[in-house]
Amino acid sequence: MQSDTLRNRTSFNHTSENQPKAIDLWDAALTTGFPAALWRLPNQQEKHLLVSFDEKLPRVSADLDELPAGFLISPFDNLAKNAPVEAQLSEHLDTSDYVPQTLFLRADIQAIVDENAMFVSDHNRQREEVSEQARQFWKAVRIHQNTDKSTSPVRATLLDDPDAQANYERNVAEAIAAMQRGDFRKVVLSRTKQLVFSSAPNAITLFDKLCQQYPTAFVSAVSIPEKGQIWISATPERLVSVDANGIFRTAALAGTQSAFNPDGTAKRPPEAMWSQKEIEEQALVCRYIIECFKKIRLREYLEEGPKSIIAGNLMHLGTTFTVDTQAVRYPQLGTVMLRLLHPTSAVCGMPRDVAFDFIRRHETHDREFYSGFLGPVNIDDQQSGPASHIFVHIRCMKLEGKQATLFAGAGLTEHSNPEREWHETDMKCQTLLSVMSK
Numbered sequence: 001m002q003s004d005t006l007r008n009r010t011s012f013n014h015t016s017e018n019q020p021k022a023i024d025l026w027d028a029a030l031t032t033g034f035p036a037a038l039w040r041l042p043n044q045q046e047k048h049l050l051v052s053f054d055e056k057l058p059r060v061s062a063d064l065d066e067l068p069a070g071f072l073i074s075p076f077d078n079l080a081k082n083a084p085v086e087a088q089l090s091e092h093l094d095t096s097d098y099v100p101q102t103l104f105l106r107a108d109i110q111a112i113v114d115e116n117a118m119f120v121s122d123h124n125r126q127r128e129e130v131s132e133q134a135r136q137f138w139k140a141v142r143i144h145q146n147t148d149k150s151t152s153p154v155r156a157t158l159l160d161d162p163d164a165q166a167n168y169e170r171n172v173a174e175a176i177a178a179m180q181r182g183d184f185r186k187v188v189l190s191r192t193k194q195l196v197f198s199s200a201p202n203a204i205t206l207f208d209k210l211c212q213q214y215p216t217a218f219v220s221a222v223s224i225p226e227k228g229q230i231w232i233s234a235t236p237e238r239l240v241s242v243d244a245n246g247i248f249r250t251a252a253l254a255g256t257q258s259a260f261n262p263d264g265t266a267k268r269p270p271e272a273m274w275s276q277k278e279i280e281e282q283a284l285v286c287r288y289i290i291e292c293f294k295k296i297r298l299r300e301y302l303e304e305g306p307k308s309i310i311a312g313n314l315m316h317l318g319t320t321f322t323v324d325t326q327a328v329r330y331p332q333l334g335t336v337m338l339r340l341l342h343p344t345s346a347v348c349g350m351p352r353d354v355a356f357d358f359i360r361r362h363e364t365h366d367r368e369f370y371s372g373f374l375g376p377v378n379i380d381d382q383q384s385g386p387a388s389h390i391f392v393h394i395r396c397m398k399l400e401g402k403q404a405t406l407f408a409g410a411g412l413t414e415h416s417n418p419e420r421e422w423h424e425t426d427m428k429c430q431t432l433l434s435v436m437s438k
């Protein structure tokens with residue numbers, strides 16, 4: 001197969017011999033050093049894969065209206081490194097001193113994989129511009145197609161940090177004291193957990209297991225060769241979506257409990273009991289979203305919830321907000337809300353700037369892409385037109401060869417209990433850990 005034969009959309013039937021599979025495209029991207037993203041939207045079967053021919057990814061501002069088809073991944077702190085926190089969080093940030101940190105993987109090759117076939121299209125900018133990259137890439141695909149993929153199972157070992165719990169609980173206690181003094185109302189403190197594998201695991205295998213185990217999550221694997229990292233996640237939290245019909249969606253998710261009863265049976269969401277602390281915590285996220293709508297004087301939103309929502313091994317309280325951008329004549333709503341919403345109080349706190357500063361002073365790890373956002377932008381699926389689906393990057397891990405770092409946080413209010421919050425972050429780590437022992 002020559003790249004020349006791949007104009008716009010080519011379909012490969014999995015049943016015919018010697019056709020590449022998604023794993024061949026993914027492995028070829030890894031060996032040629034091209035960035036790649038693999039994802040599956042909530043409640044969908046089809047999987048998507050894209051490969052970008054930019055070895056160093058462009059840093060962009062997350063403008064859903066301007067960007068071509070691709071995939072965004074933003075760190076938690078996605079603002080100017082050189083601007084003070086107050087300036088960064090101000091709505092009036094002068095964008096001329098602003099160095100965007102959001103990475104953009106342009107869809108130079110895009111594949112949609114469903115049960116029977118794979119459809120590949122190339123969005124080559126100027127064909128000549130990337131013809132050498134395309135040649136290298138398809139050559140690598142052919143090599144991978146003919147490579148035996150049977151690998152021995154990889155074992156994951158948790159690296160114990162004996163001080164981690166005490167350090168986390170001390171920070172939580174300080175946050176509670178600050179909130180009792182009235183310094184702020186909510187903050188999300190996170191921690192990490194380190195793992196080492198017996199050999200570098202294949203991200204696609206983990207991705208497939210996550211897709212199977214969490215049908216309602218946004219599951220993704222993003223390879224960023226310039227950082228030597230692959231980020232893998234199964235997040236339940238939608239930040240901003242604008243579908244092919246111009247329907248905007250966002251959600252307020254907070255409050256956490258196990259989705260199982262102590263006897264191991266699954267809880268029924270409508271019967272879940274929530275404490276006042278959790279109800280307030282989630283209400284703060286709703287209020288934050290409504291404040292963002294108020295800033296742009298948008299009143300025509302549909303609010304549904306809060307309802308108990310299953311997210312794998314956990315249950316959360318969630319409220320969804322929907323706007324018909326065509327009816328309200330606000331086509332840029334997705335871009336504007338993305339800018340206003342991130343970081344929401346589901347991952348930062350309230351008031352946002354004070355919570356952001358508290359996190360910066362207390363967390364000893366860099367959150368990097370954890371609690372940032374990620375997702376496809378202006379990507380066409382098989383039926384409708386282009387759509388963008390951006391999610392909050394939680395329930396995630398960073399893979400660097402054989403090493404993995406899991407990230408998890410818990411929303412704190414003045415009524416929090418440090419030990420319980422630690423336990424909550426442990427349950428959140430289980431979302432990914434549970435597929436690694438299988």
Ligand SMILES: C=C(O[C@@H]1C=C(C(=O)O)C=C[C@H]1O)C(=O)O
Pocket residue numbers: 188190237253254255256316346347394395407408409410411412428
């Ligand atoms: C911060 C995380 O999750 C967020 C915090 C929650 C909470 O504090 O109850 C619940 C869902 C998410 O909005 C995480 O998973 O790391």
